Amino acid sequence: QKEVEQNSGPLSVPEGAIASLNCTYSDRVSQSFFWYRQYSGKSPELIMSIYSNGDKEDGRFTAQLNKASQYVSLLIRDSQPSDSATYLCAVRRASGAGSYQLTFGKGTKLSVIP
Amino acid sequence: NAGVMQNPRHLVRRRGQEARLRCSPMKGHSHVYWYRQLPEEGLKFMVYLQKENIIDESGMPKERFSAEFPKEGPSILRIQQVVRGDSAAYFCASSPPRTGGPFSGNTIYFGEGSWLTVV
Numbered sequence: 001q002k003e004v005e006q007n008s009g010p011l012s013v014p015e016g017a018i019a020s021l022n023c024t025y026s027d028r029v030s031q032s033f034f035w036y037r038q039y040s041g042k043s044p045e046l047i048m049s050i051y052s053n054g055d056k057e058d059g060r061f062t063a064q065l066n067k068a069s070q071y072v073s074l075l076i077r078d079s080q081p082s083d084s085a086t087y088l089c090a091v092r093r094a095s096g097a098g099s100y101q102l103t104f105g106k107g108t109k110l111s112v113i114p
Numbered sequence: 115n116a117g118v119m120q121n122p123r124h125l126v127r128r129r130g131q132e133a134r135l136r137c138s139p140m141k142g143h144s145h146v147y148w149y150r151q152l153p154e155e156g157l158k159f160m161v162y163l164q165k166e167n168i169i170d171e172s173g174m175p176k177e178r179f180s181a182e183f184p185k186e187g188p189s190i191l192r193i194q195q196v197v198r199g200d201s202a203a204y205f206c207a208s209s210p211p212r213t214g215g216p217f218s219g220n221t222i223y224f225g226e227g228s229w230l231t232v233v
Contacts, residue, residue, distance in 0.1 A: 004156075034221075043205055043224040044157065088157065100147070100170050102222065106156040 003027055006089050006105035014113050019076040021108050023089030026070065030103075032092040033065055035074045038107065039085045047087075048074065079112045086110070117141065118225035119188075120206050126231045133193040133200070135228045139208030146189040147207040147222060148181055157205065163189055196232045203227045 004025045013019045021035075032051055036044035048063040050056045050072065056063045062075040072091075076083055086107040093101070117140035127133050139146050148160040159173040163183035174181065178196075183189040193200055207222040 036224075043227045046221060046223065049221060090157075100145075100162045101159040101173070102147075102149075102157075103159070104149075104157040106154075 003103050004089055004091055004105035006087075006108045008106060009109040010111050011108055012111045012113055013079050015079060015081060017079050019079045019083065019110055019112070021074040021076075021087050021089075021110065023072045023074075023105055024070055025072070025089075025091045025103075027091065027093060027103070028070065029093050030070075030091040033063070033072045034090040034092075034102065035061075035063060035072075036088040036090060036104075037083075037085045038088055044088055076110075079110075081112045081114050084110055084112045118143075118206055118208050118223055120204075120225035120228050122228060123226065124229045124231070126233060127196050128233055129197055130195050133196050133230055133232075135191040135193075135204050135206075135230070136188040137191070137206030137208075137225060138188040139206075140223060142210055143208035143223075144211050145209045145222075146183050147209075148189075148191050149205045149207065149224075151203040151205065151227075153202070160191070193230070196230070198232045201230055201232045203229050 006023050034049045035047045037047050038044045048061050050063040050065045053065050060077045064073045086109045088107045089105040090102040119138040121136050146163045149157045151157045161174050161181045162170040166185050178194045180192045205227045206225045209222040
């Protein structure tokens with residue numbers, strides 16, 4: 001069973017639209033959740049972190065967390081061509097074995113069409 | 115993430131040679147992590163180190179791979195007798211010490227990566 005699942009995409013949205021990226025996780029003791037953006041051939045760059053149920057907004061990005069459904073999402077408003085990248089969802093356990101590890105999904109490739 | 119320095123950025127090794135990848139964490143960070151990203155795969159945790167200590171190496175292959183973070187100098191990921199399956203991007207990340215609370219020191223920052231190609 002995959003621990004963190006994301007649709008691989010590609011997800012294509014027109015410029016200016018809202019891009020919605022989804023992620024589910026299997027480990028119920030996960031406590032911290034992160035979205036990273038990775039351009040081809042580059043390193044992951046932290047976009048958002050979220051720890052509590054609900055929404056967290058930062059500029060054009062909104063992260064949403066629902067621990068009961070084991071679901072975390074990232075919304076990108078007013079999508080720009082420069083947002084075209086692979087978006088990685090990552091989770092971390094609360095404590096105990098593995099609590100230092102980030103477990104990543106394989107990523108969703110987003111393409112914003114001008 | 116520009117603060118985490120990795121070198122070399124690209125490394126080509128023949129099968130059977132050794133590869134050494136180096137990582138200097140961001141200033142003030144004492145925790146170092148190594149992740150591997152195989153082609154078309156997600157990032158996989160390998161090892162977590164603090165100065166002079168390996169804290170969690172549950173993601174390290176049992177053979178040929180080792181990591182260290184000495185008191186002085188960068189962290190080193192060493193791969194002996196490389197095989198073609200070792201070809202991947204190896205990312206180092208760092209975080210500050212957890213000084214208090216459940217989320218302190220929770221964010222890790224990645225370096226630019228070292229791309230290993232085994233021919």
